[in-house]
Amino acid sequence: MSEDKSNKFKNEAFEWIKSILLAVVIAIIIKTFIFNTTYVLGNSMYPTLHEKDRLFTNKIVYIVDEPKRGDIVVLHAPDEMNKDYIKRVIGVEGDTVQIKNGYVYLNGEKLHEDYVAPNSYTNEELKIEVGKDEVFVLGDNRLKNASKDSRYFGTVNIDEITGKAFFRYYPFNDRFGTLK
Structure with missing residues (x-):
């Protein structure tokens, strides 16, 4: 893999990880402070x-x-x-x-x-x-x-x-x- 492709892959993986972490943090905030589920x-x-x-x-x-x-x-x-x-x-x-x-x-x-x-x-x-x-x-x-x-x-x-x-x-x- 060339250096450009390697950097592009790392940047893309980092962006995915940031997006997933942000989604998890938002979900935790919503569940903790705004909405909940009841069984x-x-x-x-x-x-x-x-x-x-x-x-x-x-x-x-x-x-x-x-x-x-x-x-x-x-x-x-x-x-x-x-x-x-x-x-x-x-x-x-x-x-x-x-x-x-x-x-x-x-x-x-x-x-x-x-x-x-x-x-x-x-x-x-x-x-x-x-x-x-x-x-x-x-x-x-x-x-x-x-x-x-x-x-x-x-x-x-x-x-x-x-x-x-x-x-x-x-x-x-x-x-x-x-x-x-």
């Missing part, structure tokens, strides 16, 4: 989410904004170390959440929950006022013992929320796409 274990969010669904979560949304009612969030499990839960925000700071006769009431009005399976009523009775920087979360599966949520562990500090789930990227079927 659903269990049926606490059924019928919205099914076991083995794979989701994208936005990790920075709550740096600039507060969780909103209806958001599907990933949070550190308040009752188990090194575990995360995925739940739906039902109440935010200042709200009163009441569960009676199987239905959820928000600030005295029955909540219309089209994401809950028909005839899937919660059997607990409770009334909680959501405090400052807290949210009340429930799994969409309201059957007895189907979800560990605010009925079980109370309200959650928003600092424990790690992201907002917004897109199901697997499985590739009719449920693929944005979450509601």
Whole structure:
């Protein structure tokens, strides 16, 4: 190989290595600070989410904004170390959440929950006022013992929320796409 071809090969190899390293650094930054993936274990969010669904979560949304009612969030499990839960925000700071006769009431009005399976009523009775920087979360599966949520562990500090789930990227079927 001539010296010119050898230098050209070395330069091209160096450019490839720089490009690959840059791509890896960008991927690490995105995964660490912006987006994450979540793998659903269990049926606490059924019928919205099914076991083995794979989701994208936005990790920075709550740096600039507060969780909103209806958001599907990933949070550190308040009752188990090194575990995360995925739940739906039902109440935010200042709200009163009441569960009676199987239905959820928000600030005295029955909540219309089209994401809950028909005839899937919660059997607990409770009334909680959501405090400052807290949210009340429930799994969409309201059957007895189907979800560990605010009925079980109370309200959650928003600092424990790690992201907002917004897109199901697997499985590739009719449920693929944005979450509601």
